[in-house]
Amino acid sequence: MSALIQAQHLHRRYADTHAVDDVSIHLQQGDILGLLGPNGAGKSSCLQMLCGVLAPTAGEILINGIDLLDRPQQAKQHIGYLADKPPLYPELSVDEYLTYAARLRKVPKAQLPALLDQAKQRCALGDYAKRLIANLSKGYQQRVGIAQAIIHQPDVIILDEPTVGLDPIQMREIRNLITELGAQHGIILSTHILPEVQAVCNRVQLIHQGKSVFNKPMHEIQQHEKVLIHLQQPPETQALLKIPTVQSIENIDPINTGRYLLSGNNLARSLTQISEYCVAQGWGLREIHLQQNSLEQIFLQLTTGEDSLNNNGLDNNTAQKVATA
Structure with a gap:
């Protein structure tokens, strides 16, 4: 089975700063990869390169076998992304926003109702379809953010700090959702909350000073x-x-x-x-x-x-x- 993500020898320079220095990231279906690192370590640059919003200075990125640099539109169809600040429109209802997100992803009109219902069901949003996003709790706003990331059924889901600012109950609910999604997708979870990684991830990669300094399955760590x-x-x-x-x-x-x-x-x-x-x-x-x-x-x-x-x-x-x- 081919990897969902094969990112080889990534480099990213900002003037004289070598922000990402020879980092490789691999993701298989069923993987939940915890991407860790201190502030300024290069995690955000890595995520942006994997999503195709930042070009690497050097290196190669294949998304489900498709070269992200040569065929960006085709590669991005396989990626769902939730930024650390969900890109929500508070004046829209949940249905209106998810429909808008699906159209941006060029979901065929005939498939939209079924995929909309599926995303709401997986994120437990069925009872909130007509609610304005502004009136939802922060936990449910995060669910809406995750729903927009999966509505086009991507193979890869990238989540940047998905539980920041949530209370313990909301954090547990989002963790359970991530675990469920991991059964059918490959997930990269970037977070500063180490117990969260131990709870949901099966592999951990640590970025420090732009380099990958640790990359092991969770079961090896616990041994x-x-x-x-x-x-x-x-x-x-x-x-x-x-x-x-x-x-x-x-x-x-x-x-x-x-x-x-x-x-x-x-x-x-x-x-x-x-x-x-x-x-x-x-x-x-x-x-x-x-x-x-x-x-x-x-x-x-x-x-x-x-x-x-x-x-x-x-x-x-x-x-x-x-x-x-």
Whole structure:
């Protein structure tokens, strides 16, 4: 199955600023790709290039096999886009606005009623068809924005900060909608809300200083585990390396000794074994718990050099890695 998006070696320069530097983005049907990065990292430039509103300085973009630069009109028929500020007309009703959006997308007149009903149904807007957009809550205005992005049945949906300004209930509803849409489309979700990415995305790509610095499936991120232990009478490092399934150790608090992060394989299944070993050695086990890798840890490590695993407030230079496999 060919990729819905194949963006290869994208570059974008603004005068002397290299905003996007050799970034490649791929999207398959069923993918929900979380595109992350600090402010000014180049995310918006990447999204604009993928949507065809900003020409890359160099690189190639294929949308469902169609070259976006050579055949922009044909390629854009496969793209639905919701900007961070939905392009709504508050004086129009939901039906009037979606009809207008469909005509802009050159939806055939004979197909328009069916596609209009389908978009409203998928976005739970059926009871609001005659309501003015100005009178809708922000959550339902976001639904209208998503409906205009899917009314022409695109293969690719690009959403830029779709839950900004929503309350927790509205955020959950939009996340559920994104998950449902992901079953039949490929989705790129750009957001600053890391738990949102963990909740709905199956792949994560991080842009920093114009470069792609991280690109992995979500399940691989969640497989990386560490175990924190606090020992009352800690032994020498070499003795700690003999703990079953442990491959490396970090001393996360060298001032107040006894707190370590253990890395290895299948640590989640080995907590009991690790506990029993520490107790049998007489090390005075005071604390043990599993810490899974999170997007926050990865984000901080790659963009600032900080390590949020260090729960004592020590910076990454203080946390000393004392042994490796």
